[in-house]
Amino acid sequence: MANGALLFQSIGYPLELWTPHLARLRPDLDVRTEDNPGRADEIHYCIAWKPKPGSLAALPALKVVFSMGAGVDAIVADATYPRHVPLSRVVDPTLSQSMTEYVVMNVLYWHRRMHDLQSLQRLRKWRQIASPRAEQVRVGILGFGVLGQAAATALKALNYRLSGWSQTPKQAPGVTTFHGSEGLEPFLRQADILVCLLPLTPGTHGILDARLFASLPPGACVINAARGGHLVEDDLIRALDKGHLRGATLDVFATEPLPETNPLWVHPKVVVTPHSAAATDPAAFMAHVARTITRVDEGLPPENLVDFARGY
Ligand code: NDP
Numbered sequence: 001m002a003n004g005a006l007l008f009q010s011i012g013y014p015l016e017l018w019t020p021h022l023a024r025l026r027p028d029l030d031v032r033t034e035d036n037p038g039r040a041d042e043i044h045y046c047i048a049w050k051p052k053p054g055s056l057a058a059l060p061a062l063k064v065v066f067s068m069g070a071g072v073d074a075i076v077a078d079a080t081y082p083r084h085v086p087l088s089r090v091v092d093p094t095l096s097q098s099m100t101e102y103v104v105m106n107v108l109y110w111h112r113r114m115h116d117l118q119s120l121q122r123l124r125k126w127r128q129i130a131s132p133r134a135e136q137v138r139v140g141i142l143g144f145g146v147l148g149q150a151a152a153t154a155l156k157a158l159n160y161r162l163s164g165w166s167q168t169p170k171q172a173p174g175v176t177t178f179h180g181s182e183g184l185e186p187f188l189r190q191a192d193i194l195v196c197l198l199p200l201t202p203g204t205h206g207i208l209d210a211r212l213f214a215s216l217p218p219g220a221c222v223i224n225a226a227r228g229g230h231l232v233e234d235d236l237i238r239a240l241d242k243g244h245l246r247g248a249t250l251d252v253f254a255t256e257p258l259p260e261t262n263p264l265w266v267h268p269k270v271v272v273t274p275h276s277a278a279a280t281d282p283a284a285f286m287a288h289v290a291r292t293i294t295r296v297d298e299g300l301p302p303e304n305l306v307d308f309a310r311g312y
Protein backbone atom coordinates (compact mmCIF):
# COMPACT_ATOMS: atom_id res chain seq x y z
CA MET A 1 0.00 0.00 0.00
CA ALA A 2 1.54 3.32 -1.14
CA ASN A 3 0.48 5.65 1.65
CA GLY A 4 -0.41 3.24 4.39
CA ALA A 5 -3.43 3.71 6.63
CA LEU A 6 -4.05 6.08 9.52
CA LEU A 7 -5.65 4.77 12.71
CA PHE A 8 -7.54 6.79 15.33
CA GLN A 9 -6.89 5.10 18.66
CA SER A 10 -8.45 5.82 22.09
CA ILE A 11 -8.96 9.47 21.27
CA GLY A 12 -11.77 10.01 23.78
CA TYR A 13 -13.61 12.50 21.52
CA PRO A 14 -16.29 11.96 18.88
CA LEU A 15 -14.54 10.99 15.64
CA GLU A 16 -16.78 13.16 13.49
CA LEU A 17 -15.21 16.28 15.02
CA TRP A 18 -11.88 15.33 13.49
CA THR A 19 -12.21 13.19 10.37
CA PRO A 20 -13.89 15.74 8.02
CA HIS A 21 -10.86 18.05 8.34
CA LEU A 22 -8.51 15.25 7.38
CA ALA A 23 -10.77 14.08 4.53
CA ARG A 24 -10.66 17.61 3.11
CA LEU A 25 -6.87 17.85 3.32
CA ARG A 26 -5.92 14.26 2.45
CA PRO A 27 -8.87 12.57 0.71
CA ASP A 28 -6.48 9.84 -0.45
CA LEU A 29 -5.75 8.60 3.09
CA ASP A 30 -7.19 5.28 4.24
CA VAL A 31 -8.58 6.23 7.67
CA ARG A 32 -9.33 3.44 10.15
CA THR A 33 -10.92 3.34 13.58
CA GLU A 34 -10.53 1.05 16.57
CA ASP A 35 -13.78 -0.73 15.70
CA ASN A 36 -12.47 -1.62 12.29
CA PRO A 37 -8.69 -1.31 12.22
CA GLY A 38 -8.01 -3.80 9.44
CA ARG A 39 -4.54 -5.34 9.12
CA ALA A 40 -2.07 -4.02 11.67
CA ASP A 41 0.82 -4.06 9.18
CA GLU A 42 -1.01 -1.58 6.90
CA ILE A 43 -1.08 1.16 9.56
CA HIS A 44 1.64 3.77 9.10
CA TYR A 45 0.16 6.61 11.20
CA CYS A 46 -1.70 6.60 14.47
CA ILE A 47 -3.53 9.41 16.26
CA ALA A 48 -3.74 8.72 19.99
CA TRP A 49 -4.64 10.41 23.26
CA LYS A 50 -4.70 7.73 25.96
CA PRO A 51 -3.90 4.52 24.07
CA LYS A 52 -4.22 1.20 25.85
CA PRO A 53 -0.77 -0.04 26.98
CA GLY A 54 0.70 -2.31 24.31
CA SER A 55 -1.65 -1.16 21.56
CA LEU A 56 0.97 0.92 19.71
CA ALA A 57 3.58 -1.83 20.02
CA ALA A 58 1.13 -4.07 18.16
CA LEU A 59 1.39 -1.91 15.00
CA PRO A 60 4.60 -3.10 13.26
CA ALA A 61 4.63 -0.64 10.31
CA LEU A 62 4.13 2.61 12.25
CA LYS A 63 6.00 5.65 10.91
CA VAL A 64 4.64 8.35 13.23
CA VAL A 65 2.36 8.56 16.27
CA PHE A 66 0.47 11.83 16.70
CA SER A 67 -0.46 12.80 20.25
CA MET A 68 -3.78 14.64 20.29
CA GLY A 69 -2.48 16.81 23.08
CA ALA A 70 0.54 18.87 23.99
CA GLY A 71 1.06 16.59 26.98
CA VAL A 72 2.25 13.11 26.07
CA ASP A 73 2.44 11.54 29.55
CA ALA A 74 -0.33 9.02 28.83
CA ILE A 75 1.55 7.79 25.76
CA VAL A 76 5.13 7.71 27.06
CA ALA A 77 3.99 6.01 30.26
CA ASP A 78 3.48 2.87 28.18
CA ALA A 79 6.76 0.99 28.63
CA THR A 80 6.05 -0.98 25.45
CA TYR A 81 5.90 2.15 23.26
CA PRO A 82 8.12 1.39 20.22
CA ARG A 83 10.73 4.10 20.74
CA HIS A 84 12.04 4.01 17.18
CA VAL A 85 8.66 5.47 16.13
CA PRO A 86 8.66 9.29 16.34
CA LEU A 87 5.98 10.79 18.57
CA SER A 88 4.71 14.19 17.46
CA ARG A 89 2.84 16.42 19.95
CA VAL A 90 0.60 19.46 19.57
CA VAL A 91 2.36 22.80 19.33
CA ASP A 92 -0.14 25.19 17.87
CA PRO A 93 -0.95 28.90 18.20
CA THR A 94 -4.64 28.13 18.84
CA LEU A 95 -3.69 25.95 21.83
CA SER A 96 -1.27 28.58 23.13
CA GLN A 97 -4.00 31.22 22.78
CA SER A 98 -6.56 29.12 24.72
CA MET A 99 -4.09 28.38 27.51
CA THR A 100 -3.08 32.02 27.66
CA GLU A 101 -6.74 33.03 28.07
CA TYR A 102 -7.17 30.51 30.88
CA VAL A 103 -4.03 31.61 32.71
CA VAL A 104 -4.76 35.33 32.35
CA MET A 105 -8.36 34.80 33.50
CA ASN A 106 -7.21 32.98 36.63
CA VAL A 107 -4.31 35.26 37.46
CA LEU A 108 -6.71 38.23 37.31
CA TYR A 109 -9.31 36.27 39.30
CA TRP A 110 -6.96 35.73 42.25
CA HIS A 111 -5.14 39.06 41.95
CA ARG A 112 -8.38 41.10 41.84
CA ARG A 113 -9.93 39.04 44.69
CA MET A 114 -12.83 37.88 42.56
CA HIS A 115 -13.25 34.81 44.76
CA ASP A 116 -13.77 36.97 47.86
CA LEU A 117 -16.02 39.39 45.99
CA GLN A 118 -18.26 36.52 44.88
CA SER A 119 -18.50 35.28 48.47
CA LEU A 120 -19.54 38.76 49.55
CA GLN A 121 -22.16 38.91 46.81
CA ARG A 122 -23.68 35.63 48.01
CA LEU A 123 -23.98 37.27 51.47
CA ARG A 124 -25.38 40.52 49.92
CA LYS A 125 -22.49 42.39 51.56
CA TRP A 126 -21.33 45.65 49.96
CA ARG A 127 -17.64 45.73 50.87
CA GLN A 128 -14.76 46.97 48.76
CA ILE A 129 -11.56 44.93 48.73
CA ALA A 130 -8.37 46.63 47.65
CA SER A 131 -5.94 44.78 45.41
CA PRO A 132 -2.34 45.69 44.56
CA ARG A 133 -1.46 46.98 41.14
CA ALA A 134 -0.38 44.33 38.62
CA GLU A 135 3.24 45.51 38.72
CA GLN A 136 3.28 44.63 42.43
CA VAL A 137 2.10 41.05 41.81
CA ARG A 138 4.72 38.39 41.10
CA VAL A 139 3.53 35.61 38.82
CA GLY A 140 5.77 32.54 38.60
CA ILE A 141 5.40 30.13 35.72
CA LEU A 142 6.49 26.62 36.61
CA GLY A 143 7.29 25.10 33.21
CA PHE A 144 8.49 27.86 30.94
CA GLY A 145 7.94 26.12 27.60
CA VAL A 146 5.65 26.79 24.66
CA LEU A 147 2.52 27.43 26.74
CA GLY A 148 4.28 29.05 29.68
CA GLN A 149 6.06 31.55 27.47
CA ALA A 150 2.87 32.39 25.57
CA ALA A 151 1.04 33.08 28.85
CA ALA A 152 3.99 35.15 30.12
CA THR A 153 3.85 37.40 27.05
CA ALA A 154 0.19 38.23 27.70
CA LEU A 155 0.73 38.70 31.45
CA LYS A 156 3.71 40.96 30.77
CA ALA A 157 1.46 43.19 28.65
CA LEU A 158 -0.74 43.56 31.76
CA ASN A 159 2.36 44.65 33.75
CA TYR A 160 2.68 41.63 36.05
CA ARG A 161 6.14 40.82 37.42
CA LEU A 162 7.02 37.60 35.66
CA SER A 163 9.35 34.74 36.40
CA GLY A 164 9.73 31.34 34.74
CA TRP A 165 11.26 28.03 35.80
CA SER A 166 12.50 25.47 33.32
CA GLN A 167 14.88 22.55 33.06
CA THR A 168 17.44 24.38 30.91
CA PRO A 169 18.38 28.10 31.05
CA LYS A 170 16.06 30.47 29.18
CA GLN A 171 16.08 34.14 28.32
CA ALA A 172 12.89 36.11 27.81
CA PRO A 173 12.58 39.90 27.81
CA GLY A 174 11.09 41.20 31.05
CA VAL A 175 11.00 37.77 32.70
CA THR A 176 13.29 36.64 35.51
CA THR A 177 14.27 33.10 34.68
CA PHE A 178 15.34 30.21 36.92
CA HIS A 179 16.23 26.67 36.02
CA GLY A 180 17.05 23.29 37.45
CA SER A 181 16.58 22.01 40.98
CA GLU A 182 18.86 24.73 42.40
CA GLY A 183 16.67 27.41 40.80
CA LEU A 184 13.38 26.10 42.20
CA GLU A 185 13.54 27.46 45.75
CA PRO A 186 14.48 31.08 44.80
CA PHE A 187 11.84 30.95 42.06
CA LEU A 188 9.14 29.83 44.51
CA ARG A 189 10.05 32.36 47.21
CA GLN A 190 9.01 35.19 44.92
CA ALA A 191 5.83 33.78 43.32
CA ASP A 192 2.62 35.35 44.66
CA ILE A 193 0.67 33.48 42.00
CA LEU A 194 2.14 30.17 40.83
CA VAL A 195 1.04 28.76 37.46
CA CYS A 196 1.95 25.13 36.76
CA LEU A 197 2.50 24.37 33.07
CA LEU A 198 4.97 21.51 33.41
CA PRO A 199 4.82 18.24 31.50
CA LEU A 200 4.12 15.23 33.72
CA THR A 201 7.31 13.16 33.95
CA PRO A 202 8.97 11.13 36.72
CA GLY A 203 10.90 14.34 37.57
CA THR A 204 7.78 16.50 37.99
CA HIS A 205 5.30 13.98 39.43
CA GLY A 206 3.97 15.25 42.79
CA ILE A 207 5.98 18.48 42.56
CA LEU A 208 3.06 20.54 43.92
CA ASP A 209 3.45 19.21 47.46
CA ALA A 210 3.70 20.49 51.05
CA ARG A 211 7.37 21.42 50.65
CA LEU A 212 6.75 23.45 47.54
CA PHE A 213 3.73 25.20 49.07
CA ALA A 214 5.77 26.09 52.18
CA SER A 215 8.33 27.83 49.94
CA LEU A 216 5.69 30.13 48.42
CA PRO A 217 5.04 33.50 50.10
CA PRO A 218 2.15 33.53 52.62
CA GLY A 219 -1.14 34.22 50.83
CA ALA A 220 0.07 32.80 47.51
CA CYS A 221 -2.36 31.30 44.99
CA VAL A 222 -1.79 28.25 42.80
CA ILE A 223 -3.11 27.57 39.31
CA ASN A 224 -2.59 24.03 37.99
CA ALA A 225 -3.40 23.70 34.29
CA ALA A 226 -0.82 20.98 33.60
CA ARG A 227 -1.62 17.50 34.94
CA GLY A 228 -3.31 16.14 38.06
CA GLY A 229 -0.24 13.99 38.74
CA HIS A 230 1.72 17.13 39.60
CA LEU A 231 -0.47 17.83 42.62
CA VAL A 232 -0.57 16.16 46.03
CA GLU A 233 -4.21 17.00 46.73
CA ASP A 234 -4.09 16.48 50.52
CA ASP A 235 -1.05 18.76 50.81
CA LEU A 236 -2.88 21.48 48.90
CA ILE A 237 -5.95 21.17 51.11
CA ARG A 238 -3.79 21.39 54.25
CA ALA A 239 -1.91 24.48 52.95
CA LEU A 240 -5.24 26.16 52.13
CA ASP A 241 -6.87 25.22 55.45
CA LYS A 242 -3.88 26.50 57.42
CA GLY A 243 -4.23 29.79 55.55
CA HIS A 244 -0.73 29.68 54.06
CA LEU A 245 -2.25 29.57 50.56
CA ARG A 246 -5.11 31.92 49.67
CA GLY A 247 -6.66 29.94 46.84
CA ALA A 248 -6.22 27.52 43.97
CA THR A 249 -7.60 26.96 40.50
CA LEU A 250 -7.38 23.36 39.36
CA ASP A 251 -8.11 22.23 35.81
CA VAL A 252 -6.55 18.77 35.96
CA PHE A 253 -6.80 15.91 38.43
CA ALA A 254 -5.20 12.58 39.23
CA THR A 255 -8.59 10.98 38.51
CA GLU A 256 -10.66 12.49 35.70
CA PRO A 257 -13.55 13.09 35.73
CA LEU A 258 -13.03 14.31 39.31
CA PRO A 259 -15.09 11.90 41.47
CA GLU A 260 -18.18 13.46 43.07
CA THR A 261 -16.83 12.53 46.50
CA ASN A 262 -13.57 14.44 46.04
CA PRO A 263 -13.39 17.26 48.66
CA LEU A 264 -11.86 19.67 46.12
CA TRP A 265 -15.30 20.08 44.52
CA VAL A 266 -16.60 21.90 47.59
CA HIS A 267 -13.49 23.41 49.11
CA PRO A 268 -14.23 27.10 49.77
CA LYS A 269 -10.85 28.23 48.45
CA VAL A 270 -10.75 26.08 45.30
CA VAL A 271 -12.02 26.70 41.79
CA VAL A 272 -12.46 23.51 39.74
CA THR A 273 -12.63 23.41 35.95
CA PRO A 274 -13.05 20.14 34.02
CA HIS A 275 -9.74 19.81 32.12
CA SER A 276 -10.82 22.53 29.77
CA ALA A 277 -8.04 25.11 29.96
CA ALA A 278 -7.01 24.53 26.35
CA ALA A 279 -8.51 22.01 23.98
CA THR A 280 -6.78 20.90 20.79
CA ASP A 281 -8.44 22.54 17.79
CA PRO A 282 -9.57 19.81 15.36
CA ALA A 283 -8.92 21.82 12.17
CA ALA A 284 -5.46 22.95 13.30
CA PHE A 285 -4.55 19.47 14.54
CA MET A 286 -5.58 17.78 11.33
CA ALA A 287 -3.65 20.36 9.29
CA HIS A 288 -0.58 19.42 11.38
CA VAL A 289 -1.22 15.71 10.77
CA ALA A 290 -1.66 16.20 7.02
CA ARG A 291 1.44 18.43 6.80
CA THR A 292 3.53 15.93 8.73
CA ILE A 293 2.44 12.99 6.59
CA THR A 294 3.46 14.96 3.50
CA ARG A 295 6.83 15.72 5.12
CA VAL A 296 7.40 12.07 5.96
CA ASP A 297 6.42 11.05 2.41
CA GLU A 298 9.08 13.50 1.20
CA GLY A 299 11.67 11.95 3.52
CA LEU A 300 11.65 14.86 5.99
CA PRO A 301 11.44 14.39 9.77
CA PRO A 302 8.09 15.03 11.53
CA GLU A 303 7.72 18.26 13.53
CA ASN A 304 7.24 18.80 17.28
CA LEU A 305 8.92 15.59 18.29
CA VAL A 306 8.94 14.27 21.82
CA ASP A 307 12.32 13.49 23.35
CA PHE A 308 11.85 10.10 25.00
CA ALA A 309 14.88 10.57 27.25
CA ARG A 310 13.29 13.72 28.76
CA GLY A 311 9.77 12.31 28.60
CA TYR A 312 8.21 15.41 26.99
P1 NDP B 1 6.78 22.31 26.73
O1 NDP B 1 7.48 21.00 26.59
O2 NDP B 1 6.88 23.29 25.63
O3 NDP B 1 7.27 23.04 28.06
C1 NDP B 1 7.52 22.35 29.23
C2 NDP B 1 8.38 23.23 30.14
O4 NDP B 1 8.58 22.54 31.37
C3 NDP B 1 9.76 23.51 29.55
O5 NDP B 1 10.14 24.83 29.84
C4 NDP B 1 10.66 22.53 30.30
O6 NDP B 1 12.00 22.96 30.44
C5 NDP B 1 9.98 22.52 31.64
N1 NDP B 1 10.32 21.32 32.40
C6 NDP B 1 10.07 20.02 32.10
N2 NDP B 1 10.56 19.20 33.05
C7 NDP B 1 11.15 20.01 33.96
C8 NDP B 1 11.85 19.76 35.17
N3 NDP B 1 12.05 18.51 35.64
N4 NDP B 1 12.34 20.81 35.84
C9 NDP B 1 12.18 22.08 35.37
N5 NDP B 1 11.50 22.38 34.24
C10 NDP B 1 11.01 21.35 33.55
O7 NDP B 1 5.27 21.95 27.03
P2 NDP B 1 3.96 22.84 26.72
O8 NDP B 1 4.22 24.21 27.25
O9 NDP B 1 3.55 22.69 25.32
O10 NDP B 1 2.87 22.08 27.63
C11 NDP B 1 3.02 21.97 29.02
C12 NDP B 1 1.98 21.03 29.60
O11 NDP B 1 0.71 21.65 29.65
C13 NDP B 1 1.70 19.75 28.82
O12 NDP B 1 2.70 18.78 29.05
C14 NDP B 1 0.35 19.33 29.33
O13 NDP B 1 0.50 18.45 30.43
C15 NDP B 1 -0.29 20.64 29.80
N6 NDP B 1 -1.46 20.99 29.00
C16 NDP B 1 -2.67 21.09 29.64
C17 NDP B 1 -3.78 21.45 28.94
C18 NDP B 1 -5.09 21.63 29.63
O14 NDP B 1 -6.13 21.81 28.96
N7 NDP B 1 -5.14 21.63 30.93
C19 NDP B 1 -3.74 21.74 27.50
C20 NDP B 1 -2.42 21.62 26.94
C21 NDP B 1 -1.33 21.25 27.67
P3 NDP B 1 12.95 23.13 29.13
O15 NDP B 1 12.36 24.27 28.36
O16 NDP B 1 14.28 23.46 29.70
O17 NDP B 1 12.88 21.82 28.40
Ligand code: OXD
Pocket residue numbers: 068069070071072090278279280
Ligand atom coordinates in the same frame (compact mmCIF):
# COMPACT_ATOMS: atom_id res chain seq x y z
C1 OXD C 1 -3.09 18.56 26.31
C2 OXD C 1 -4.33 18.60 27.08
O1 OXD C 1 -2.10 18.01 26.80
O2 OXD C 1 -5.39 18.93 26.49
O3 OXD C 1 -3.07 19.08 25.18
O4 OXD C 1 -4.33 18.33 28.27
